[in-house]
Ligand SMILES: Nc1nc(=O)c2c([nH]1)NC[C@@H]1CN(c3ccc(C(=O)N[C@@H](CCC(=O)O)C(=O)O)cc3)CN21
């Protein structure tokens with residue numbers, strides 16, 4: 001069992017044993033199941049998961065859709081798109097379909113915010129968030145204002161889903177580029193657990209940005225403000241916690257070292273080695 005699997009089990013246990021039960025708190029919850037029933041969770045506030053240099057945040061306790069996770073990052077930060085049909089046609093990822101509006105996009109959420117033009121506070125030139133970030137890491141690495149933010153309050157009302165993993169903060173220290181990801185809300189089973197889609201995809205973004213700016217990937221910190229397990233997911237999470245992990249599973253991610261420009265990465269530039277996850281299939285309902 002690798003370090004990330006241990007973190008998964010430790011935090012699952014903590015949420016199950018100490019989490020607040022929404023159903024007992026007598027307030028309405030927003031999320032619903034497909035049939036309209038309230039989707040209650042057990043949750044803990046303010047968890048911090050820290051991955052040190054060299055740790056690939058990917059669990060082997062269950063198979064994670066790691067390629068889809070990377071494709072979603074390419075769609076948001078490289079295509080700078082909010083178009084769910086593009087995600088489906090270009091990348092064959094379907095799992096955002098339930099959140100698209102009548103025009104087939106996420107409104108002003110996610111890639112829309114990365115594509116938005118604004119005046120760079122450093123250069124005065126018109127730019128976008130990813131272009132500014134890469135430029136500043138390369139040319140002004142001690143800048144303490146290195147962030148990308150997917151939530152702009154001016155646009156919040158037109159977002160089909162207010163981004164959950166919404167803020168990244170970047171710091172260069174010596175040879176290393178370090179990343180903190182701030183997540184306001186985390187669905188433990190579907191996306192936000194240690195070594196799940198969200199942690200893995202932002203680790204990959206760290207590796208990509210480090211590569212094109214000439215740094216090594218440093219520490220990755222994942223902060224989750226409301227960390228929850230939907231009550232319907234509890235039996236599945238309990239099963240996953242009991243899985244015996246294949247000891248030879250020690251995932252390593254190789255990225256094509258020839259890519260020097262962020263816009264040139266494609267999904268074929270990513271190779272996952274020594275990943276032997278448990279293959280049990282679970283039927284996971286997603287709260288809407
Ligand atoms: N309640 C909720 N949880 C989420 O994790 C979530 C949302 N809503 N809304 C927006 C996106 C959509 N996300 C999703 C949606 C579906 C799966 C899902 O079905 N996962 C399956 C199969 C993955 C695959 O093989 O493609 C799984 O086994 O994890 C995961 C994340 C993440 N986000």
Ligand SMILES: O=c1ccn([C@H]2C[C@H](O)[C@@H](COP(=O)(O)O)O2)c(=O)[nH]1
Nearest residue numbers: 030031164165185186187191192198
């Ligand atoms: O990347 C993602 C996207 C979504 N989620 C989860 C977190 C919540 O369970 C729902 C969103 O519902 P809110 O009421 O808006 O918080 O989606 C995630 O974990 N990761």
